[in-house]
Amino acid sequence: ETGVTQSPTHLIKTRGQQVTLRCSSQSGHNTVSWYQQALGQGPQFIFQYYREEENGRGNFPPRFSGLQFPNYSSELNVNALELDDSALYLCASSPEGTGVYNEQFFGPGTRLTVL
Amino acid sequence: SQQGEEDPQALSIQEGENATMNCSYKTSINNLQWYRQNSGRGLVHLILIRSNEREKHSGRLRVTLDTSKKSSSLLITASRAADTASYFCATGGQGAQKLVFGQGTRLTINP
Numbered sequence: 001e002t003g004v005t006q007s008p009t010h011l012i013k014t015r016g017q018q019v020t021l022r023c024s025s026q027s028g029h030n031t032v033s034w035y036q037q038a039l040g041q042g043p044q045f046i047f048q049y050y051r052e053e054e055n056g057r058g059n060f061p062p063r064f065s066g067l068q069f070p071n072y073s074s075e076l077n078v079n080a081l082e083l084d085d086s087a088l089y090l091c092a093s094s095p096e097g098t099g100v101y102n103e104q105f106f107g108p109g110t111r112l113t114v115l
Numbered sequence: 116s117q118q119g120e121e122d123p124q125a126l127s128i129q130e131g132e133n134a135t136m137n138c139s140y141k142t143s144i145n146n147l148q149w150y151r152q153n154s155g156r157g158l159v160h161l162i163l164i165r166s167n168e169r170e171k172h173s174g175r176l177r178v179t180l181d182t183s184k185k186s187s188s189l190l191i192t193a194s195r196a197a198d199t200a201s202y203f204c205a206t207g208g209q210g211a212q213k214l215v216f217g218q219g220t221r222l223t224i225n226p
Contacts (some may be wrong), residue, residue, distance in 0.1 A: 004157075014164060018134075031212065042203050042216030043158070088155055103148060103160040104214060111155075 002027055003105035004093050012113045013081050016064065019078045021110045023091030031055070032074040034066060035090040049074055078112075081087055086114045120217050121204060127223040134191045136220040138182065138204030139184075143209045146185050147180055152201045161189075161202075194224045 005024045013019050025032050031050045035043035045058035049068035062071040072093075078085055088111050092104035122137045138147070146165045150158040164180045164187070169173045171178045178188040191198055203222050205214040 035216075036156075036213075039155075040203075040218075043214075045213035045215070048213065051123040058213060066183045075152075090157060103163055104158075105160070106150075106158040109155075 003015060004091060004105050006089075006091050006107040006110050008110060009108070010111045012115065014115050015081055015083060017026065018077065018079045018080050019112060021078075021089050021091075021112070023074045023076070023093075023107055025072045025074065025091075025093035025103050029093035029095050029105065031071045031094045032068055033092045033094075034061070034074070034076045037088040037090060037109075038084075039087070044077065053115060072080065081114045082114075083114050088112075116164075121202070122166070122222075123219045123220060124218070128194060128224060130194060130196055130226050131226050132194055134194050134198070134222055134224075136202055136222070138187045138217055140187075140204075140206045140215075140217075141185065141206060142206075144182070146176075146187045147178075148205045148207065149176075149178060149189050150205060150216075151188075152203065152219070154200075158171065178222045196226050198222060198226050199224045200208045 007022045017052045033048040034046040037043040040068050046060050047057040048055045052068045065077045068074045090109045093109045094104050120139050121177050145165055146163055148163045149161040152158050162173045164177050181189045201219045203216050203219045204214045205216045
């Protein structure tokens with residue numbers, strides 16, 4: 001059983017560019033959530049995908065968008081990057097529609113730096 | 116905005132001592148979870164306590180939950196250097212999809 005994986009590990013972009021981050025959920029998990037963690041802060045919920053549909057969204061602008069694929073892997077896309085988007089982006093998966101009722105399995109994260 | 120607040124923000128103790136971290140939250144919850152994070156990497160789940168539970172143990176970890184005070188505590192007994200990390204509490208709300216995290220306690224264990 002493989003855990004949650006994310007790619008890339010690190011990424012440097014310039015303001016105004018677009019970025020795509022990828023996540024492979026743990027085997028058997030069909031629910032994927034994305035979190036943004038600024039330096040020195042706790043993670044903040046961006047959105048969740050369940051069976052390829054968005055299933056909840058946090059307080060993030062529309063330039064943050066996502067996808068979930070039939071194999072339950074997921075992408076986070078951020079358009080028109082701003083300096084404040086610099087953060088660690090974490091993906092978490094959980095089993096069949098359990099949402100937050102059970103533990104979340106987190107990936108190692110993608111460190112995004114916007115210059 | 117974040118619901119939980121951890122206290123203290125930073126804690127430094129000697130190896131072998133016990134470490135206690137506290138978490139307060141604002142709204143009703145289904146469960147409260149504690150996670151550990153090493154050096155800004157991924158979060159590792161430590162323990163989950165449901166709203167109808169008052170205390171839970173897992174190895175050297177003891178978690179308490181007081182829903183009347185909207186607070187929880189995490190006790191790590193007989194601390195080790197490897198326990199050095201940031202610890203976050205996270206709450207799962209009724210019918211919510213998201214976990215709401217606090218700002219974390221940075222724990223340093225000195226050898």
